[in-house]
Amino acid sequence: MKKIFLSIMILAVGVTACNQKESSEQSSEVEEKVETEKEDTFLGESFNVENVTTLDILVRDMNSYDSVMAVVEAKVTEVCQAKGCWMKVDLPNGETMRVTFKDYGFFMPKDLAGKSVKMIGTAKIEATDVETLKHFAEDGGESEEEIAKIIEPKMDYKFVASGVKIMN
Known part of the structure; x- marks a missing residue:
């Protein structure tokens, strides 16, 4: 009877040890998956990053329509x-x-700044009032003298992003 009991105990310890090894392996797999997901992190809404509209086409469409829904890739300037509540990107038209x-x-x-992003949202050309232009200049670190030079509204290219993916 002691031999049977001892055999059952050894078997139980062996099974527990194997389960711990599997659990450790699963833990490693989860950690690897989390690392991969960090690389694929979206800010805001996630979206299909494959169907990108070029900036040339976006500008053309913005000049033709009231607003344009698009996924674009651009370099942040x-x-x-x-x-971090806004960013600027260069357009091909200067x-x-x-x-x-x-x-x-x-x-x-x-x-x-200097990194590329893909973003989904709505683009349009719209006037920006003087108060908002001064606020943006202040947030951008412009001098008081530069801010004082802002005296009239400006037509601007604008993009309201619902999701952004920072590219590696």
């Missing part, structure tokens, strides 16, 4: 240094486009 985020729902890292 400037980010709001107060909160202009810049200010990107804000739907419902003020998410923000960009302040050190994003």
